Amino acid sequence: MSDMQAILIRGGRVIDPYRQIDSHDEDVWVVEGRVAKAPPTGADVMEVDARGLWVLPRLIDMHVHFRDPGQTWKETIETGSRAAAHGGIGAVATMPNTVPVTDTPELVEWVKNRGEAVGLVRIFPIGAVTVGSQGEELADLFRLKQAGARAFSDDGLPVASSRMMRAALTYSRDLERVIINHAEDRSLTDGASVHEGLAAHRLGLPAAPETAEAMMVWRDVLLAGLTGGWLHLAHVSARESLEALSYARQHQYRVTAEAAPHHLLLNDEALLRWQYDSVTKVNPPLRPESSRQALLKALKQGLVNVVASDHAPHHLDEKALPYVQAPFGISGLETILSALITALIEPGLMTALDAWALMTTGPDQVLGLHSQGLAEGEPADLTLINPTRKWQVDPAAFYSLGHNTPLAGMKLTGQAVATMVGGRWTMREGEVAYAGLSEIS
Ligand SMILES: [Zn+2]
CATH class of the missing domain: 3.20.20.140 (Metal-dependent hydrolases)
Incomplete structure (x- = not known):
């Protein structure tokens, strides 16, 4: 077996309404698709610099x-x-x-x-x-x-x-x-x-x-x-x-x-x-x-x-x-x-x-989902947000087949920079993963 993979999301502001937590001091570990307290020994750690970002549960x-x-x-x-x-x-x-x-x-x-x-x-x-x-x-x-x-x-x-x-x-x-x-x-x-x-x-x-x-x-x-x-x-x-x-x-x-x-x-x-x-x-x-x-x-x-x-x-x-x-x-x-x-x-x-x-x-x-947010052991479903980024809505850039919205041209504040479902990145910096690579665990 190769080394176990772990992801460390470090330095972000964790906002978790499930646990009523809004903290700059919480790092999030992801091991085998779930939120973990720490990595297993000898794990291959991939670190994500989340400074300046919000870290939200699913x-x-x-x-x-x-x-x-x-x-x-x-x-x-x-x-x-x-x-x-x-x-x-x-x-x-x-x-x-x-x-x-x-x-x-x-x-x-x-x-x-x-x-x-x-x-x-x-x-x-x-x-x-x-x-x-x-x-x-x-x-x-x-x-x-x-x-x-x-x-x-x-x-x-x-x-x-x-x-x-x-x-x-x-x-x-x-x-x-x-x-x-x-x-x-x-x-x-x-x-x-x-x-x-x-x-x-x-x-x-x-x-x-x-x-x-x-x-x-x-x-x-x-x-x-x-x-x-x-x-x-x-x-x-x-x-x-x-x-x-x-x-x-x-x-x-x-x-x-x-x-x-x-x-x-x-x-x-x-x-x-x-x-x-x-x-x-x-x-x-x-x-x-x-x-x-x-x-x-x-x-x-x-x-x-x-x-x-x-x-x-x-x-x-x-x-x-x-x-x-x-x-x-x-x-x-x-x-x-x-x-x-x-x-x-x-x-x-x-x-x-x-x-x-x-x-x-x-x-x-x-x-009636009864999720526990980013508590240890929960599926690693989370979103990283740049809360200050200003951007203009351009429906041509939508992945949806529908390109209609009255918000077109509006300046909005804050944007998702990464989405994770079951420990897997489904989007990073606007790039969406291809479908069907692996099933959600
Ligand atoms: Zn309706």
Whole structure:
């Protein structure tokens, strides 16, 4: 046997929300794919100089669309995984609105296995709540869980029927798996492309009020109370959704929520800047400044406990359609980490330790992963970040097949310089490792 390999990450600022550690004095050893206290004697040590860098445990983006199977011109599990590695992300939860919808144990297993074969990011599949996400018949949640589904969602679509949502939440309690709902009363948003406000009016675009989101969030919160179920609110953006969340917290309902980075950095005035370019077309839409401020406050207060990208890539030809016909969604995996720094840490709104909880302990809790961060013996999943590097978003440089984002051209602060999953570098200095070299241990 040759000498054992060990990696020493030395001199960085270790920020580990799992252990509530923010320290300049902790070096990280990686031995055989795991975090270690020290190297075995005689080990061949490779030292990484992390001075000036942040060392974070696995960053989780719990809301991504990899379009695989079925819409592989938009994204595949491989290209999505590369985008994640590039963005400094070590784990993702994939939404089931694939073609066909991921509503069977076989498909959940397929997504999981494909992710492992690519080997660049840990993939936690989300199973559909209803068959085909049609909202009419509950999917076999028990078998989906057995196959590895970490959560259930019909995202892209809301669970429209209150009766169905009640049933799903009842199952969530017994299965110990969360229901993630995309809250939108479609009878109010039908045909709408943007938020109903001044910008929409100026551009003459069909619009819907944020009440359409808040109404269903309130319904879901009340049903969580009724059932004792486990609810996670996807991409909350409306001011009154946060009121509902606060109500849930007061009554100790089991409700968590996520915010998307574009809702933190932009308001609906971005529409005036981009005019009829569909890069601003996201669902839920960009909201007025007052809602953005309320969202930032909710993050600071701990009411919203997750930041997730809603990475929803589309082909350029699709996004090039007239605004009203273009699909909702943008690529977010390669900007989420920098967006979090720029929106929350740089302006001093949150401490680094609290802000990084939004992509570590927050989603970990929602997905029930029970990781221990960078504690000894844990899988060596980590990200090194240059916290002061300023860079301009250039979607042409994305590894994602989708090159659409309203953050294009923006100057962001902080960038991932290395991503490690299972002790293996999946990205270093912007260069993503090739897929399938070895499976994640
Ligand atoms: Zn959604």
